[in-house]
Amino acid sequence: MASLLPSLLLMALGFLPAVTLSAGSGKCVARSFGHDSVVCKCNSTYCDSVGSVTLPPLGQYSSYLSNMAGSRLEPGQGQIQVNSTGQGLRLTITSYQKYQRIKGFGGAMTDAAAINIMSLSSGAQEQLLRQYFSSEGIGYSVVRVPMASCDFSTHLYTYADTPEDYNLDNFTLLPEDINMKIPLLQHAQALSPHPLSLLASAWSAPAWMKTNGALTGKGSLKGKPGGKVHKSWAQYYIRFLEEYAKYNLTFWALTTGNEPSAGEMTNYSFQALGFTPEEQRDWVALDLGPALHASSYPHTHVLxxxxxRLLLPHWAKVVLSDVHAGRYIHGVAVHWYFDSLVPAEISLGTTHHLYPDYYLFGTEACVGWNALDRGVKLGSWNRAEQYAHDIIEDLNHYVVGWTDWNLALDQTGGPNWVKNFVDSPIIVDAKHDIFYKQPTFYSMAHFSKFLWEGSQRVGVSACGETHLEYSAFIRPDSSVVLIILNRY
Known part of the structure; x- marks a missing residue:
């Protein structure tokens, strides 16, 4: 099929044919903080919503437009132009060119996110969670959950801080889990029309397991893969899954550990556990894989x-070329930091073509992490474009999902014990019992709301030169989703 872009989309962030806005959704209550666009203000009784969606009549399309001027998923409709020879740009969708299927989109329930959400009144908490997880909201289906503390915690801890406790007899969840993250995850699951895909990531092993005797800095596991420390660390993962299962929370996947390269850096400032690709390969083959296989959770995916992603394809070559490790692995998890340093075709494309049986999945991204552009910027449209550009680029290079970092932060970009403040799609003002939806929230919405699990990327091309960025999908209901970004 071919469709002509209406002129109103020349300033579009997103454009999605085949969906239409339902009645009853609210308009953004815009507020400016002096940046290049606005935020949408929400409280316990009101928040704008994209609403539920239904398909338009055959031969028509529905669009959603977000832009710097303040439109936020603004609905429109039009007639699909088939084989048009008129003036303007033409995009051709080639449905027989089929690529990866979508898993989902979401964010992370860090300690900081949980603290901020729970700082609001019960009504405002409900509004915030509905924005992310309900059918009227933007349809998040993935939630990353840190195993114990990370930089977005208020203090350092693991679940097994008793020295030499190799059998993990003293393994225990903390109040951050029991009183905050778990109740919020249960609430989010209750709001979601589909089971949430929970993803667990550990930042550091207990200090007594590590070569440097600390949760921070340069340090790796003592001994070698196959040894008692490596086996105990694998069992730590199993115990985490067991403890959360007691609260009816089961995990779709776990990762082999957050940013293992950080634990190889001298004086690294927050929690990390160093692994080389060779060490990770052997730990999966000898310890984590067998432990999962023998547990009650043999179907939990390992990423x-x-x-x-600049560590690809080398990291994948080392780990996935080993048949002993490869049989326990399902995918490769990537973060977005420094993406500009390595073309996606080299890192993601090459990895996919070498190992097509393993999927690629985005597990962390945020803005405001760079020292030159630090912290929260309420209303930054430039940051929304950064998100949309990276997601489209990843999707066009075989990534099956994209997970944002903190679901909510305060106005300073925390709390964060190491003062590593960043931005978030939702910023909470607890003093006034309100929260702001950033432009990045709507960037995420253009993907998470419309690309259902099982949607399949298909071919799309432009007639003539264009600076637009785009990606096309066919959903399980056979409708077409076309997402377009104009950064110029």
Whole structure:
């Protein structure tokens, strides 16, 4: 099929044919903080919503437009132009060119996110969670859950801080889990029309398991893969799954550890556990894989790397070329930091073509992490474009899902014990019992709301030169989703 872009989309962030806005959704209550666009203000009784969606009549399309001027998923409709020879740009969707299927989109329930959400009144909490997880909201289906503390915690801890406790007899969840993250995850699951795909990532092993005797800095597991420390660390993962299962929370996947390259850096400032690709390969083959296989959770997916994509394809070559490790692995998890340093075709494309049986999945991204552009910027449209560009680029290079970082932060970009403040799609003002939806929230919405699990990327091409970025999909209901970004 071919469709002509209406002129109103020349300033579009997103454009999605085949969906239409239902009645009853609310308009954004816009507020400016002096940046290049606005935020949408929400409280316990009101928040704008994209609403539920239904398909338009055959031969028509429905669009959603977000732009710097303040449109937020603004609905429109039109007639699909088939084989048009009129003036303007033509995009041709080639449905027989089929690529990867979508898993989902979401964010992370860090300690900081949980603290901020729970700082609101019960009514405002409900509004916030509905924005992310309900059918009226933007349809998040993935939630990344840190195993114990990370930089977005208020203090350092693991679940097994008793020295030499190799059998993990003293393994225990903390109040951050029991009183905050778990109740919020249960609430989010209750709001979601589909089971949430929970993803677990550990930042550091207990200090007594590590070569440097600390949760931070340069340090790896003592001994070698197959040894008692490596086996105990694998059992730590099993115990985590067991404890969360007691609260009826089961995990779709776990990663082999957050940013293993960080634990190889001298004086690294927050929690990390160093692994080389060779060490990760052997730990999966000898310890983690067998432990999962023998547990009550043999179908939990294992994602390697969980680090910046610039480490690909080398990391994948080392780990996935080993048949003993490869049989326990399902995918490769990537972070978005430093994406500009390595073309997606080299890192993601090459990895996919070498190992097509393993999927690629984005597990962390945020803006405001760079020292030159630090912290929260309420209303930044430039940051929304950064998100949309990276997601489209990843999807066009075989990535099956994209997970944002903190679901919610305060106005300073925390709390964060190491003062590593960043931005978030939702910023909470607890003093006034309100929260702001950033432009990045709507960037995420253009993907998470419309690309259902099982949607399949298909071919799409432009007639003539264009600076637009785009990606096309066919959903399980046979409708077409076309997402377009104009950064110029």
């Amino acid at each position: 390697i790397l969980d680090d910046n």
